[in-house]
Amino acid sequence: MRSSHLLAVPAVALLLLDPAFAEPLAKAPNPVAQEFPNQYFPENAPAKDVARFYPQSWLTYGANPARNPVFAMSADAPQALRAGVRWSFAGAGAVPLDKRVPPADFKTIAYSVGMPVGVTVVRGMVFVGDDNGYTYALNAANGKLVWAHYGWNMTMSNPLVSGDKVFVSTGNAYFNYANTMKYLKGERPVRGPGLNSIYALDRRTGKEIWTFHPQGEAMPTPLLDDGSLYAGTGDGQVYRLAADTGALIWKSDIVSFVSMSSLVKGGAYIFVGATNPNFFYAIDAKSGRIAWKTTIPHMVATGIGDCTPAYADGIVVQEVTVKSDDKNLPVANVLLAFDAPTGRILWQKRFPDGKVPPAMKTATPIIVDGVVYEGSPVSGDYYGIDLKTGRELWKLHLGSQIRAGAAILDGIAYLPYRSGDIAAIRVSDGARLGVTHIGGAFGPSSPVIVGGTFYVSNIYGWVTAIPVADLKGDKKATVK
Numbered sequence: 001m002r003s004s005h006l007l008a009v010p011a012v013a014l015l016l017l018d019p020a021f022a023e024p025l026a027k028a029p030n031p032v033a034q035e036f037p038n039q040y041f042p043e044n045a046p047a048k049d050v051a052r053f054y055p056q057s058w059l060t061y062g063a064n065p066a067r068n069p070v071f072a073m074s075a076d077a078p079q080a081l082r083a084g085v086r087w088s089f090a091g092a093g094a095v096p097l098d099k100r101v102p103p104a105d106f107k108t109i110a111y112s113v114g115m116p117v118g119v120t121v122v123r124g125m126v127f128v129g130d131d132n133g134y135t136y137a138l139n140a141a142n143g144k145l146v147w148a149h150y151g152w153n154m155t156m157s158n159p160l161v162s163g164d165k166v167f168v169s170t171g172n173a174y175f176n177y178a179n180t181m182k183y184l185k186g187e188r189p190v191r192g193p194g195l196n197s198i199y200a201l202d203r204r205t206g207k208e209i210w211t212f213h214p215q216g217e218a219m220p221t222p223l224l225d226d227g228s229l230y231a232g233t234g235d236g237q238v239y240r241l242a243a244d245t246g247a248l249i250w251k252s253d254i255v256s257f258v259s260m261s262s263l264v265k266g267g268a269y270i271f272v273g274a275t276n277p278n279f280f281y282a283i284d285a286k287s288g289r290i291a292w293k294t295t296i297p298h299m300v301a302t303g304i305g306d307c308t309p310a311y312a313d314g315i316v317v318q319e320v321t322v323k324s325d326d327k328n329l330p331v332a333n334v335l336l337a338f339d340a341p342t343g344r345i346l347w348q349k350r351f352p353d354g355k356v357p358p359a360m361k362t363a364t365p366i367i368v369d370g371v372v373y374e375g376s377p378v379s380g381d382y383y384g385i386d387l388k389t390g391r392e393l394w395k396l397h398l399g400s401q402i403r404a405g406a407a408i409l410d411g412i413a414y415l416p417y418r419s420g421d422i423a424a425i426r427v428s429d430g431a432r433l434g435v436t437h438i439g440g441a442f443g444p445s446s447p448v449i450v451g452g453t454f455y456v457s458n459i460y461g462w463v464t465a466i467p468v469a470d471l472k473g474d475k476k477a478t479v480k
C-alpha cells in the first residue's frame with residue numbers, strides 16, 4: 001500500500017509554507033524548530049460549496065455522547081460523496097500497511113507514528129491527531145493535505161471543531177524518574193513529561209490562536225459545551241477553559257490522573273474515569289464540584305482510567321479492567337452502567353478472563369437505540385447488551401483484541417479490530433456478515449461514516465477512506 005499524500009519533508013515544505021508561517025520560521029533562534037514546520041496548502045482545501053453537506057461541528061469524542069459518529073448526506077449532495085470516496089493518507093513516519101510488526105515492537109510503533117483514536121470530519125475536512133506530534137487537516141473528498149500543525153508531544157485525541165476553531169490536546173503516557181518514584185511509593189504522581197498543551201487552531205490554516213499548558217499530559221479528548229472547553233489531564237485536574245480565549249474558568253482537583261478517558265457530558269455533569277486512585281467521577285459542569293465518585297474492587301493498572309465513557313437516557317457506561325483468580329488468565333474486562341444523577345451502579349457485566357493485552361486494556365462502548373455495543377480486548381469478544389438491564393443480547397467471538405468503538409449504520413456495525421480488519425456485524429443478532437482487510441492494526445481507532453464513506457485511522461499512521469458499500473463482504477480492501 002502506498003500514499004500519494006505523504007507529509008512534505010522539511011526542505012520542500014519550507015518553500016511551500018503559507019507566508020503567515022514562513023517569517024516566524026525564518027527568524028526562529030533554534031534551528032530545530034525548522035525541522036518541524038507547520039504547513040499550509042490552501043490549494044488543497046475543499047470546495048466551499050461542499051462544506052454544507054458534512055457535519056458542521058464536533059464537540060466531543062465520537063461526535064456525540066453515545067459515541068456513534070454516523071451522518072447521513074442530503075439527497076442534493078454530489079453523487080460521489082453519497083456513494084463514497086476512496087483514498088489513503090500516510091502521516092510522517094507511517095509504517096506500510098502490509099508490513100508485519102513483531103509483537104515486541106508493536107507498542108513502539110503505536111506510540112511513535114500511530115493515529116490511535118480516530119478522525120474528526122467537519123465541513124469537508126478530516127482532522128486527525130498523530131503520535132508523531134502532528135495534527136493533520138485533510139480534504140475529506142480526496143485525502144490531500146491542507147495543513148499540518150506540530151504540537152511538540154503525542155496527539156492522541158479527536159480534534160474538536162466549533163466555528164472557526166479546531167481544539168487539539170497533547171501529552172504522553174510516561175512518567176519521568178521522580179514521578180515514577182512517587183507512584184511506586186504510593187504518593188501522588190504527575191503523568192506526562194515534556195510540553196503538554198491544549199491548542200486552539202484556526203480551522204482553515206492550522207495557525208495557533210491560543211495555547212494552554214497543563215502540568216500533566218492532556219491525551220484524552222476534551223469536551224466543548226456552551227462556550228467552554230473541559231479537559232482531564234495527567235496532573236489529576238479537570239480544567240474548564242473559555243473556548244474563545246483559553247482563559248481558566250475553574251479547575252477541579254480530582255487527585256486521580258486521567259489516562260485515556262475522554263470526557264462525556266450528561267445532564268448537568270461531566271463524566272470521566274481516572275487512575276491512582278481508580279474512580280469514576282461526576283463533576284458539576286458549572287462549578288467544578290465533584291458530585292459523586294464510584295469505584296469497584298480489584299481493578300488493575302489504569303483500571304477505569306483508560307476507557308472513554310458513553311452516555312444515553314440518563315445512563316453512563318464505562319468499561320474497566322480487573323484481576324481474576326486465574327494466574328494463566330489474570331485479567332478480565334467489566335462493563336459498568338451508572339445512574340448518571342447519583343452514581344449508583346445499575347448493572348455490571350463481566351466478560352471472560354484472559355491474558356493481559358498490550359497498551360490500551362479497555363474498549364470504547366457505543367449506544368444505539370437502547371443497546372450498548374462493546375468489545376473486550378482481553379477475550380476478543382464483541383457484545384450487544386441491553387442498556388437498561390445489562391442483559392446480554394448476543395456475543396460474537398472475533399478472536400483478536402477489540403479496542404475501538406463501531407460505527408452503526410442501517411442495522412450493521414462496522415468494527416475495526418487489532419488485526420487490521422473491519423468486521424460487518426448485523427446488530428439484530430450479532431451475525432458476522434463479512435470482514436474487510438485494511439492492513440496495519442487498530443487500537444481504539446473508532447471510525448466515522450459520513451454519507452457513503454467510512455473513515456478510519458490506525459496505529460501504523462494511516463487514515464483510510466473507503467465506500468461503506470465495500471465493507472460487507474470477506475475481501476481485501478482496495479485503497480489508493
